[in-house]
Amino acid sequence: MQEFWGQLALDTIGFALAATGYLFFFALLLTVKARNVPRTLLLGYALATFCWALVYAFTTQPPYQSTGSIWLENSRLLLLILFLYAALHDYQTQISEFLQRKIVWLSCVLLLGWTILAQLELVPLSLLLTGQLLLCIFVLALLEALYRRAGDARWQFKPLIFALSVSVLFDFVLLAEGSLFQRVDAQLWSARSYVQLLMLPMLVIAVRRIKAWNIRVYISRDIVMQSSLVLAAGVYLCLLALAGFYIRYSGGAWSELLQATFVVLGFALLAALVLSDNIRRKLKVFIEKHFFENTFDYRAKWLELTHRLRQIDVNKDNVHLETLASWLQAIGYTRGTLLRYQQQPKVLARINRPELTADEHEILERYIQDYQHNSWIIDLKQNKDPFVTSLPSRTATIYTQLIIPIHAKDGLWGLCLLDAEPHLQLKLNWELKDYLIAVTEQIASYLFLLEANNKLMENAQFAAFSRMSAFVVHDVKNITAQLGLLLKNAERHKDNPEFIEDAFDTIASSKRRMDKMLAQLMNKERSEDNQSRFEVSELIEQLIESRCQGQLPLPVLRRHEPIMLSLDKERFSNVLFHLIDNAQYATPDDGEVWLELTKDADQMQLRIIDTGSGMSADFIQQRLFKPFDSTKGNAGMGIGAYDALMFVEQLAGTLAVTSKPNFGTTFTMRLPLN
Numbered sequence: 001m002q003e004f005w006g007q008l009a010l011d012t013i014g015f016a017l018a019a020t021g022y023l024f025f026f027a028l029l030l031t032v033k034a035r036n037v038p039r040t041l042l043l044g045y046a047l048a049t050f051c052w053a054l055v056y057a058f059t060t061q062p063p064y065q066s067t068g069s070i071w072l073e074n075s076r077l078l079l080l081i082l083f084l085y086a087a088l089h090d091y092q093t094q095i096s097e098f099l100q101r102k103i104v105w106l107s108c109v110l111l112l113g114w115t116i117l118a119q120l121e122l123v124p125l126s127l128l129l130t131g132q133l134l135l136c137i138f139v140l141a142l143l144e145a146l147y148r149r150a151g152d153a154r155w156q157f158k159p160l161i162f163a164l165s166v167s168v169l170f171d172f173v174l175l176a177e178g179s180l181f182q183r184v185d186a187q188l189w190s191a192r193s194y195v196q197l198l199m200l201p202m203l204v205i206a207v208r209r210i211k212a213w214n215i216r217v218y219i220s221r222d223i224v225m226q227s228s229l230v231l232a233a234g235v236y237l238c239l240l241a242l243a244g245f246y247i248r249y250s251g252g253a254w255s256e257l258l259q260a261t262f263v264v265l266g267f268a269l270l271a272a273l274v275l276s277d278n279i280r281r282k283l284k285v286f287i288e289k290h291f292f293e294n295t296f297d298y299r300a301k302w303l304e305l306t307h308r309l310r311q312i313d314v315n316k317d318n319v320h321l322e323t324l325a326s327w328l329q330a331i332g333y334t335r336g337t338l339l340r341y342q343q344q345p346k347v348l349a350r351i352n353r354p355e356l357t358a359d360e361h362e363i364l365e366r367y368i369q370d371y372q373h374n375s376w377i378i379d380l381k382q383n384k385d386p387f388v389t390s391l392p393s394r395t396a397t398i399y400t401q402l403i404i405p406i407h408a409k410d411g412l413w414g415l416c417l418l419d420a421e422p423h424l425q426l427k428l429n430w431e432l433k434d435y436l437i438a439v440t441e442q443i444a445s446y447l448f449l450l451e452a453n454n455k456l457m458e459n460a461q462f463a464a465f466s467r468m469s470a471f472v473v474h475d476v477k478n479i480t481a482q483l484g485l486l487l488k489n490a491e492r493h494k495d496n497p498e499f500i501e502d503a504f505d506t507i508a509s510s511k512r513r514m515d516k517m518l519a520q521l522m523n524k525e526r527s528e529d530n531q532s533r534f535e536v537s538e539l540i541e542q543l544i545e546s547r548c549q550g551q552l553p554l555p556v557l558r559r560h561e562p563i564m565l566s567l568d569k570e571r572f573s574n575v576l577f578h579l580i581d582n583a584q585y586a587t588p589d590d591g592e593v594w595l596e597l598t599k600d601a602d603q604m605q606l607r608i609i610d611t612g613s614g615m616s617a618d619f620i621q622q623r624l625f626k627p628f629d630s631t632k633g634n635a636g637m638g639i640g641a642y643d644a645l646m647f648v649e650q651l652a653g654t655l656a657v658t659s660k661p662n663f664g665t666t667f668t669m670r671l672p673l674n
Contacts, residue, residue, distance in 0.1 A: 014193035015057035021200045022050040028204070037098045041083040042207065048076040053193060063184050070128075074115045077135055080164070081107055084142040087160075088149060111135075129184075133175040139168050153210070160206030163199035170195045305330050305439065309446050319450060320349040323443060324416070330439045331432075333420040335399065340414045341368065353399050353419065360398055363391060364415065367403055372412040377436055378403040379428035401425055404436055406444045413444070476514075483510060484550075506546065512570075533566045536604065537597055539573060547577050552589040555580050560597035563604050566674050567651060575647050578640030579608050579667050586665065587612035600670065603653075608667040615659040624657065644669075 026046040029039065052072045056063075063069050085104060098104060118128050143161050150157040170192060178184045308326045312319060324338045328351065335353040339345040345364055347356070356364070367378065370387065378387050381401050402418040419425075426432050483506070493499035537560040544555050565572075583593045591611040598605050615624065627642040648655045651671055659665035 011190050011193070012057050014190060014197070015053045018193040018197045018200075019050050019053035019057055021197050022046050022053060025200060025204065026050060029207075037086040037095055038083065040095050041079060041086055045076065045079040045083055048072075048079050049196065052076050053196070056193070063189055070115055070118045073132070074111055074118075077132075077139070078108065078111045081111075081139060081142065084139070084146060087146055087157075088142070129175050129178045129182075133172065136168050136172045136175060140165065140172070143168070156209040157206070159202040159209065163202035163206065167196055167199050301330060301435075302438075302442075305442060309443070318349075320447075321351070323447065323450075324349040324351055327416060327439065327443055328418065331418070331426065331436070332424060333418045334424065335419040337400075337417040338414065339364075339417070341372075341412050345415065348414070357398065359392075360400060360417075363398070363400075364403075366391075367415075368412065371405065375405055375407055375437065375440075377405070377428065377433055381425065382428055402428065402436070404440055406440060406447065408444075408448060413447070416440070483507075509546075531566055532569045533564060534569050536563045536565055536606070537561070539569065540576065540595060540597065543573055543576055543580070548580055548584070551581070551584045553584065553587055553591050553593050555584065555593040555595060558594045558596060560595075561599055563597065563599060563673070565604065565671065567671075571647060575644045576606075576608075579644055579669075582640055583608055583610035583612065583665065583667075586610060586614075591664075599673075602673050603670045604673055606669045606671075608669075609664065610666075611664040614661040614663050614665055615657075616661055620657050620659060 026043065029043050029046060055068065055072060059068075063073075082104060085101075085107075086098060114131060118131075143165050146157060147154065147161050170188075174184065174188045174192060177188065305326060308329065309323070312322045312326075320338055324336050327338075328334060328336050334351075336351050337347060337353060337356065338349040340348050345356075345361075345368075363380070367387070371378075379385060379402055380388055380391075380398060382388060400417040400419050402416075404416040404418065405412060406414045406416060489499065490503065537557065540557050540560070544557065548555050580593065580595075587593055587610045593608070593610045593612075596607040596609070598607075625642050625645045627639050645655050648669060648671065653669065653671040656668040656670075657665065658668070
């Protein structure tokens with residue numbers, strides 16, 4: 001007798017829970033604004049399942065052996081078949097058009113005829129169960145077809161197919177066992193309601209996933225939070241009651257004591273869980289993460305932010321203003337301030353808001369003092385935040401809602417203050433925090449890159465200035481050496497009129513070179529304005545005579561052909577002097593340095609040959625043309641060969657070097673004739 005009542009209690013509880021679940025599912029579907037065939041048939045299926053579970057929860061009629069049971073089973077099965085038909089075909093048709101399809105009304109007629117035959121008891125129980133078994137196989141075939149036709153959208157249909165397949169397969173097992181033994185197993189029948197209930201969450205997930213149905217079930221987060229607590233408490237109490245009933249049923253003489261103790265401890269545990277703020281908060285975050293759509297479309301927002309940052313011109317003065325505008329657009333706010341923290345906050349950009357007030361300065365000082373080592377986002381409009389509750393009550397002059405820190409490797413880099421109109425302000429929950437952290441990381445990387453780029457530009461400017469200074473010093477050194485040679489010869493030839501005339505020419509030439517350097521430094525002279533046409537061999541002989549006589553061995557132009565060039569004569573002369581001077585420096589006084597000037601097709605070829613110490617292949621590859629790398633110690637700047645190479649390459653020519661240690665060096669310069 002006790003076993004019968006225990007089985008009856010399990011049946012009642014199971015079907016009652018299933019009825020409650022499908023009633024909740026039906027209510028959710030009523031909130032859907034879409035009007036299409038899948039939504040209508042799903043409503044019908046949910047309502048039919050609710051009625052099915054409700055009838056079995058409060059009646060004792062045997063399954064498949066009464067008129068009401070057969071109608072309930074087949075009505076529910078027909079709505080499921082029609083729902084799968086709709087899922088396999090066009091979703092945009094009207095319900096009236098859908099019902100006019102041949103396969104739809106034919107299915108209705110056949111299933112209605114089968115139900116009438118069963119109601120009139122014209123078929124035995126075993127044959128009835130076999131027929132229902134065939135209907136289950138047909139539903140499974142529809143599910144398999146739906147899975148195959150889903151294609152790329154299978155991910156959307158998987159929860160639906162899984163939930164319905166499990167339910168139908170369980171019915172298949174129940175009917176197969178009943179058809180074989182001509183009875184419905186009581187244990188399997190009791191489990192049927194629990195299977196339907198457990199598959200219900202998968203149906204909810206499915207209707208939210210399948211975009212083609214346009215079913216968007218919505219209910220507020222707070223309602224779901226409270227309802228989930230109530231539902232969890234109800235399920236917990238049901239389990240508590242079942243466990244208490246089992247203890248009393250099997251506990252013997254101690255049953256009442258054990259039952260009372262268990263129930264009291266169970267209620268105490270439930271009260272502790274419900275009253276715990278930490279558990280309630282974690283449950284709320286879990287529900288929001290897994291049962292609601294995100295506030296932001298992260299993929300679209302991320303691409304939009306990246307595109308906007310890429311459009312910012314780093315060479316303009318409003319870079320920080322554009323960056324702040326990108327930050328505001330990322331969350332739909334309208335007012336903000338970007339601060340750089342260096343001992344004191346410095347405003348880099350400000351949009352649609354006044355300057356920081358005294359109250360805001362005080363708040364920022366306290367924030368920096370308390371949170372400068374933490375990435376803690378503060379909502380000044382959230383009164384439950386400990387930081388906000390510790391602030392003074394004078395908040396009338398505060399134009400900030402969100403304080404977002406920007407951290408670099410060495411600590412706090414700056415702050416971003418965001419605000420918007422009251423109707424646009426977002427509540428700072430877990431999702432907004434995660435989103436703001438991601439946006440902050442992206443924009444912070446851009447700000448750090450911008451700062452590093454500015455430093456590199458400054459360093460490049462200093463490097464350019466240093467390089468320019470090196471060239472100037474190099475040319476001044478050559479001019480000084482030339483004037484020094486003039487003064488040295490003046491002691492012996494100061495009474496010679498020809499020497500005096502040459503001296504004035506040398507001084508005039510030095511002045512012209514100095515004026516030219518000054519003009520180039522001040523960017524007042526363009527290189528194309530310096531071009532002139534001259535005969536190369538004459539320039540070389542003049543260069544040897546005027547600038548290369550102060551060092552042995554004296555260079556000699558052994559072979560030459562008349563060649564005319566049009567280019568910067570002064571710079572070309574300096575380049576040749578650097579190469580000849582280097583050859584003299586590398587050659588002992590008793591060695592030789594000579595030049596050969598020839599034509600090679602449409603190119604001028606000038607070879608500077610010496611019998612000096614020579615160079616290794618590694619030195620030529622690694623150091624010869626490297627700027628500021630000199631083998632002359634303090635006497636050289638290390639830019640002569642580099643300047644010669646740059647000059648020749650600018651003219652679309654080549655400068656080749658062949659050398660061997662202790663056997664001399666040959667520089668071969670080729671320039672196109674013009």
